Amino acid sequence: MGDTVHEARAPYFAPQGGRRGILSWLTSTNHKRIGILYLSLIGVFFSTAVVLGVLMRVQLQSPSMRLMDARTYNIMFTLHGIIQIFLVVIPGIPTIFGNFALPMLVGANDMAFPRLNLFSWYLFLFGAVLAAVAVFTNGGAPDTGWTFYVPFSLKTSVNVPLATFAVFILGMSSILTGINIVTTVHQLRAPGMTFFKMPLSVWGLYATAWVQILATPIVGITMLLIVVERLFGIGVFDPTKGGDPLLYQHLFWIYSHPAVYIMILPAMGIISDLFPVFSRKNIFGYKMIAFSSLAIASVGSLVWGHHMYVSGQSDTADIIFSLLTFLVAVPSAIKVFNWIATMYKGSIKLEPPFLFALTFVFLFSIGGLTGLFLGALSANVQLHDTYFVVAHFHYIIFGGFGFGIFAALHYWYPKMTGRMYSKTAAVVGWLVTFVGFNVFYFPMFIMGWQGMPRRYYSYLPKFNELQLLSSVGSYVLAAGVAIILVNLLYNAKRGAKAPDNPWGGATLEWTLPSPPPLENWEEPPTVTKGPYDYSGMEEKR
Amino acid sequence: MSGHTHAGPIDRDRGCIGMWLFICTEILLFGGLFLLYSVYRYKNPADFHAASQDLSRFSGTLNTIVLITSSLSAALAVHELREGRAARSKLFIWATILLALTFLTVKGFEWAAKFEHGLYPNAAHLLSLPPGQILFFGLYFTMTGLHAIHVIVGMGIFGYGLRALSRGKIDAEHPVLVENATLFWHLVDVIWIFLFPLFYLIS
Amino acid sequence: MSDTKIERKPGYRTYFAVYAALVGLTAVTVTSASLDIGRLAIAVVLAIAGTKSVLVLLYFMHLRYEKRLLVKILMPIVVVTLAVFIGLTYTDILYR
Incomplete structure (x- = not known):
């Protein structure tokens, strides 16, 4: 008996019940193990896409550089986009932390549908494999850009059908994850955990899951239509048969703009968890942050037309979408002000996770404010499809999602591995990444303003200096990312043993051992206080 | 005793909520197609009317009745299962599957007739017609085709449910699989309820 | 347990009544399509399809009894x- 109890409380990654090795992971329906499975795949994809990005920057280092020809460059930015968007940023936080952390955050032992959860992972893997196969077969890698715009995607000789089908499969995986998260939040919260006692990271994941459920089917059918159009020529997007290519853009962005919120909302939620912990203060405006997540999710679904200002859609649509775009800034700003207000008179501890969280707010604010430039109709005509757009969305996606997930990794690392990383290396990695990031992307705002179009493999001599500066920044950024990843990987087995609650968090996962056992709780925990109530905690530590 | 809380049948509340969320995604999946349909019909009213005359109103009506009847028998299957009469429940599931087969057969004859008349995507005859008619048939084959795939999937789930019923894995206390298969089936019915007038009844 | 979720269970009578309504509405919509009522036609068929869907959702899919x-x-x-x-x-x- 004593022995069984011991095994039941062994770390979740220890061999369980006879099965060991890789097979025990590939057949496990445990939420923590599935979270780690996603993390491993996404880590590989992220590194691949970073390498592609750096290669593009090598090509752009000087206008006469001939590392690749124009077509190869088109393939490079298409693959970089497809990998980063569909395989890293969209699935990123919902799959890694929605699995690893969410059940612990709400006091559950697993997700609502554990087997479906593992199935989602296999769908994700299958979609990724299909995308990889598409690169090497039947005409080669897509050169359409990650948006697969018609009519070019119908005409190009390369392997568009398989790539779009891969996106459809990845979408299915995303939908199933969303269903799992909504059901878990509704059904499996611990006794006493009302909706307004949930950590804000759960609110972020919950709002995201709704977008996954309601918007992803639209891109699913759109991608299927590209496949059907390519195979049978039904004509719905083909202007020679009466189809309207702009409708493709509508359908595509109906999903793909909300997809930006699938990327950023869960990161915002996690950041909202970190500010109170490292300020030793209750969050400022809990309900406002929670509701602003829902507001961003809903209003964010109404702004897709701002990708189409210069596409030839009606002026009426332009004006309405511009108005809605400005509106979505309001809930985003609410969050930023509340995070800052949380720090006011707090007892701030600049631990590595918090450095990343603060950087998130700084870079997200720049990205968000430049988004207002792009949301304005007149400015957009000048800035559309320039480096300004590229810089803007990298400030949002890398500055937001990227630094958000780095913050999350550094925050939950002790829980995931039972070890601590080197804090010095983490701070060095953060600093190099932060500096490299801004040297890389900030010049792009200027170049875009001066008219440098995106997706070109060469440029006019007047951009020489800024392009070179940007390339150097990208090398620094890549070095910083490498420091962060090596620090995390190396210490996963060799780091010092982590205490159960290294940051003094008041959310439920910190009441578990580090690393937690397979079955989180033997008895469900009862929740009596809020997620950021630190009263009575300081003495114990 | 430990670690396997989820190995048993799915919790009833959870299973039901999960299925309803999935149904939402299905409605939106077809929703994208309905959006396309509405725009192209708005732009090409005369062509859509003309093309619609080529569809067999009789087959469409027949299939509507078949699918509604299958929905009834599916609903009765759940009713009997909840009342604890598994044998009768199985009978109704069989009836549903047979009606689904009938639906597919009628649909098959319809599609075959269209192919004979050169009314299929990329056919030379269809391409000689006005753009609105090309779009009509493009949408017709896509939407009824996707719907037919759902019919086939629904039959598969019902077949799986029959096997589980025979093995005693499903009973009045654990009806989630059959309940959810039926919910899915009603969804397939609801989609057809819209497809039918939009394609067959353009006056 | 299950009875707390579904208090008023529909029986054969309900199901067949709904079925009859669905068949009847199908007949109405087919008939209306052969009448010449111009642009109103699309509104009529959509309204009927909507009504049929609501019937299926409420009774066959039990939303009416949902708690x-x-x-x-x-x-x-x-x-x-x-x-x-x-x-x-x-x-x-x-x-x-």
């Missing part, structure tokens, strides 16, 4: 979402 708030509000959420997607797209289609 869980989440499940109750799902269909309204989907309908509103779809209406907004279509409506905003039409700000382009109608004025282009």
Whole structure:
């Protein structure tokens, strides 16, 4: 008996019940193990896409550089986009932390549908494999850009059908994850955990899951239509048969703009968890942050037309979408002000996770404010499809999602591995990444303003200096990312043993051992206080 | 005793909520197609009317009745299962599957007739017609085709449910699989309820 | 247990009544299609299809007996979402 109890409380990654090795992971329906499975795949994809990005920057280092020809460059930015968007940023936080952390955050032992959860992972893997196969077969890698715009995607000789089908499969995986998260939040919260006692990271994941459920089917059918159009020529997007290519853009962005919120909302939620912990203060405006997540999710679904200002859609649509775009800034700003207000008179501890969280707010604010430039109709005509757009969305996606997930990794690392990383290396990695990031992307705002179009493999001599500066920044950024990843990987087995609650968090996962056992709780925990109530905690530590 | 809380049948509340969320995604999946349909019909009213005359109103009506009847028998299957009469429940599931087969057969004859008349995507005859008619048939084959795939999937789930019923894995206390298969089936019915007038009844 | 979720269970009588209504509405919609009522026709067939769907949802899919708030509000959420997607797209289609 004593022995069984011991095994039941062994770390979740220890061999369980006879099965060991890789097979025990590939057949496990445990939420923590599935979270780690996603993390491993996404880590590989992220590194691949970073390498592609750096290669593009090598090509752009000087206008006469001939590392690749124009077509190869088109393939490079298409693959970089497809990998980063569909395989890293969209699935990123919902799959890694929605699995690893969410059940612990709400006091559950697993997700609502554990087997479906593992199935989602296999769908994700299958979609990724299909995308990889598409690169090497039947005409080669897509050169359409990650948006697969018609009519070019119908005409190009390369392997568009398989790539779009891969996106459809990845979408299915995303939908199933969303269903799992909504059901878990509704059904499996611990006794006493009302909706307004949930950590804000759960609110972020919950709002995201709704977008996954309601918007992803639209891109699913759109991608299927590209496949059907390519195979049978039904004509719905083909202007020679009466189809309207702009409708493709509508359908595509109906999903793909909300997809930006699938990327950023869960990161915002996690950041909202970190500010109170490292300020030793209750969050400022809990309900406002929670509701602003829902507001961003809903209003964010109404702004897709701002990708189409210069596409030839009606002026009426332009004006309405511009108005809605400005509106979505309001809930985003609410969050930023509340995070800052949380720090006011707090007892701030600049631990590595918090450095990343603060950087998130700084870079997200720049990205968000430049988004207002792009949301304005007149400015957009000048800035559309320039480096300004590229810089803007990298400030949002890398500055937001990227630094958000780095913050999350550094925050939950002790829980995931039972070890601590080197804090010095983490701070060095953060600093190099932060500096490299801004040297890389900030010049792009200027170049875009001066008219440098995106997706070109060469440029006019007047951009020489800024392009070179940007390339150097990208090398620094890549070095910083490498420091962060090596620090995390190396210490996963060799780091010092982590205490159960290294940051003094008041959310439920910190009441578990580090690393937690397979079955989180033997008895469900009862929740009596809020997620950021630190009263009575300081003495114990 | 430990670690396997989820190995048993799915919790009833959870299973039901999960299925309803999935149904939402299905409605939106077809929703994208309905959006396309509405725009192209708005732009090409005369062509859509003309093309619609080529569809067999009789087959469409027949299939509507078949699918509604299958929905009834599916609903009765759940009713009997909840009342604890598994044998009768199985009978109704069989009836549903047979009606689904009938639906597919009628649909098959319809599609075959269209192919004979050169009314299929990329056919030379269809391409000689006005753009609105090309779009009509493009949408017709896509939407009824996707719907037919759902019919086939629904039959598969019902077949799986029959096997589980025979093995005693499903009973009045654990009806989630059959309940959810039926919910899915009603969804397939609801989609057809819209497809039918939009394609067959353009006056 | 299960009886707390579904208090008033529908029986054969309900199911067959709904079935009869669905068949009847199908007959109405087929008939109406052969009448010449102009642009009103699309509104009529859609209204009938909507009514039939609501019947299926409420009785066959048991939404009328549903107690869980989440499940109750799902269909309204989907309908509103779809209406907004279509409506905003039409700000382009109608004025282009």
